[in-house]
Amino acid sequence: MAGIIELERVSKHYTKSIIGVDDVSLSIEDGEFVTLLGPSGCGKSTLLRMIGGFEQPTHGRIFLAGKDVTWEPPHRRDVNMVFQDYALFPHMTVGQNIAYGLKMLGVGRAERDAAVVEVLRLVGLPDKIDQMPHQLSGGQRQRIALARAIVRKPKVLLLDEPLSALDARMRDQMRMEMKHLHDKVGITFVMVTHDQEEALTMSDRVVVMESGRVAQDGRPQDIYDHPASPYVANFIGTTNFLPGGVVAADGGTAKVAVSGIELTALTDRPQRAGDVVTVGFRPEKLRVVPPEAACGNILSGRVSEVVYYGLGLRTALELDGGETIYVDSLLPDSLARSGLPPLGSRLAVAVEPHNVFVFPGGGAP
Numbered sequence: 001m002a003g004i005i006e007l008e009r010v011s012k013h014y015t016k017s018i019i020g021v022d023d024v025s026l027s028i029e030d031g032e033f034v035t036l037l038g039p040s041g042c043g044k045s046t047l048l049r050m051i052g053g054f055e056q057p058t059h060g061r062i063f064l065a066g067k068d069v070t071w072e073p074p075h076r077r078d079v080n081m082v083f084q085d086y087a088l089f090p091h092m093t094v095g096q097n098i099a100y101g102l103k104m105l106g107v108g109r110a111e112r113d114a115a116v117v118e119v120l121r122l123v124g125l126p127d128k129i130d131q132m133p134h135q136l137s138g139g140q141r142q143r144i145a146l147a148r149a150i151v152r153k154p155k156v157l158l159l160d161e162p163l164s165a166l167d168a169r170m171r172d173q174m175r176m177e178m179k180h181l182h183d184k185v186g187i188t189f190v191m192v193t194h195d196q197e198e199a200l201t202m203s204d205r206v207v208v209m210e211s212g213r214v215a216q217d218g219r220p221q222d223i224y225d226h227p228a229s230p231y232v233a234n235f236i237g238t239t240n241f242l243p244g245g246v247v248a249a250d251g252g253t254a255k256v257a258v259s260g261i262e263l264t265a266l267t268d269r270p271q272r273a274g275d276v277v278t279v280g281f282r283p284e285k286l287r288v289v290p291p292e293a294a295c296g297n298i299l300s301g302r303v304s305e306v307v308y309y310g311l312g313l314r315t316a317l318e319l320d321g322g323e324t325i326y327v328d329s330l331l332p333d334s335l336a337r338s339g340l341p342p343l344g345s346r347l348a349v350a351v352e353p354h355n356v357f358v359f360p361g362g363g364a365p
């Protein structure tokens, strides 16, 4: 079945040399919460604006609910957009702000009032109906902007960095509220963010973008545990990278020489002995083991730096092979009492084969 949004090889060339979006194909299911994630300038907003009709592609086609809307203006599409700065009308009450779109559509007074009351209840602000925007907090204004965007019950809601104007506390709270709102209204949400945590916690699916293209498209956990490239592994979470060479490969297992030792990796990409690869593993997947431990997949070295970050410790470990890696460990009570590991002390860490990424080619991002 075709998705509610279908992008067919969509590109946006602003000029010959400025390519905003480069050959993106994407299918979004009805009711999904999809996030476009990537660093500034990778084309997220351009892609979102093209779905909304605020920008036209230079190549490719866009379908909404099966209909080719590539050349349709925004008001002819069953979508609504929430902008970063909310853009509420300052001289109108909350109720008037929300009702405005319905009024323009010719919806009658009684129906408008009922819709406003219902949507204010949905965003948890039923008592703000007669207030002016300046009387509200940032988080409340954002909720009103959401209410205004969903009151017309569009099939798709487009959100461009909707939480970026909020302070950190409010952002955390709004993340959960927006997710709940999405579950309640059943509208397809497509959200743009450069914040990986936002993407991982809020969405059903994350589309990671790199220079106008899709670098990876998958569920948050798949992207975190099976990044498609060093770029993705580096942008989402933290990854240690080491240059390596495949020593032996057999089906889904590879032995890779890194930093003077051999690591075993489970990998779904075919490897051949002699291949030059980049190995990656996440700091929190490393387990501190006794130096004489007999199990495999152990890296050892000397502690060169220890940073306390509340939840735990990040330890820089200078490997015997010369490279430095980071090890994250939750802080056990005993360690908190006895103090941090001394600089220069020996440390060994083990990594499970399924936590070792093997990427083709040399060169960490």
Ligand code: ADP
Binding pocket: 014, 018, 019, 020, 021, 038, 039, 040, 041, 042, 043, 044, 045, 046, 047
């Ligand atoms: P993001 O939202 O991921 O930060 P954008 O979609 O805004 O990225 O921009 C993607 C690329 O397109 C950037 O190189 C940006 O400078 C360029 N770009 C965006 N809008 C325009 C425009 N109106 N005219 C020319 N170049 C643009």
Ligand code: MG
Binding pocket: 044, 045, 046, 192
């Ligand atoms: Mg943007």
